[in-house]
Amino acid sequence: MNIVEINNLTRKYGRKTALNEVSLNIEKGKIVGILGPNGSGKTTLIKILAGLLRPTNGFVRINDEAIGIKTKAMVSYLPDRTFLYSWMKIKDAKNFYLDFFPDFNEKKFDELLNFMNLSMEMKVTELSKGMHEKLNLSLVLSRDAELYILDEPIAGVDPVARDQILDAIINNYSKDSSMIITTHLLKDMENLFEDVVFLQEGTIVLEGNAEDLRNEYNGQIDTIYKEIFG
Numbered sequence: 001m002n003i004v005e006i007n008n009l010t011r012k013y014g015r016k017t018a019l020n021e022v023s024l025n026i027e028k029g030k031i032v033g034i035l036g037p038n039g040s041g042k043t044t045l046i047k048i049l050a051g052l053l054r055p056t057n058g059f060v061r062i063n064d065e066a067i068g069i070k071t072k073a074m075v076s077y078l079p080d081r082t083f084l085y086s087w088m089k090i091k092d093a094k095n096f097y098l099d100f101f102p103d104f105n106e107k108k109f110d111e112l113l114n115f116m117n118l119s120m121e122m123k124v125t126e127l128s129k130g131m132h133e134k135l136n137l138s139l140v141l142s143r144d145a146e147l148y149i150l151d152e153p154i155a156g157v158d159p160v161a162r163d164q165i166l167d168a169i170i171n172n173y174s175k176d177s178s179m180i181i182t183t184h185l186l187k188d189m190e191n192l193f194e195d196v197v198f199l200q201e202g203t204i205v206l207e208g209n210a211e212d213l214r215n216e217y218n219g220q221i222d223t224i225y226k227e228i229f230g
Ligand SMILES: Nc1ncnc2c1ncn2[C@@H]1O[C@H](COP(=O)(O)OP(=O)(O)OP(=O)(O)O)[C@@H](O)[C@H]1O
Pocket: 013, 016, 017, 018, 036, 037, 038, 039, 040, 041, 042, 043, 044, 045
């Protein structure tokens, strides 16, 4: 059973083709890494899945539904930029999510916040970059969503916080849900991925089960990445 079906997807920005006839199926219950250098089309792909950008051509289905209100309700999306207001304390951010998303799980959020060493009274503007990422990730993972889409979840955090975030992702992942994650930090993240997809200039150049690729290429995904893009 596929959670995501992408068929001949093309996205252009004016003359620039950011995605060129991409086809990809993502199986339910998997954690999939979308990998590729700057400008390869990762964010474009993710924004289309999150319903924030329209394709120029082709189609995408999530749980057999065309992108729209129904799929937006199933997808919990972590953008690569912050989306909270500067007047907010963490407790306001929580209430904002509670109001907005019927699947927001308050208990899960309280536990995650505690795990991330954050507290309700902290002001959003007074958080460091890494703390901010931890908060955003706590919010996004606290939805009982079918599909989580995380764009660069550990960029800009120190190694200890990185491990903490990776643990939070692993602990909060259930086989009933699926995850799509983009990253440049393959060394840190590759063990999380069951499947990986390599994007180059808007085209898929390699995809498959991470363990199979390690065996086939006799190296880590990080090494394969450097061979392809280096
Ligand atoms: N709003 C836009 N207008 C014009 N071109 C854009 C726009 N957004 C992205 N592009 C172009 O589309 C291509 C793909 O960009 P995208 O942001 O999807 O890449 P990415 O793989 O996410 O890169 P990064 O790793 O740097 O975040 C790039 O060539 C980029 O310049």
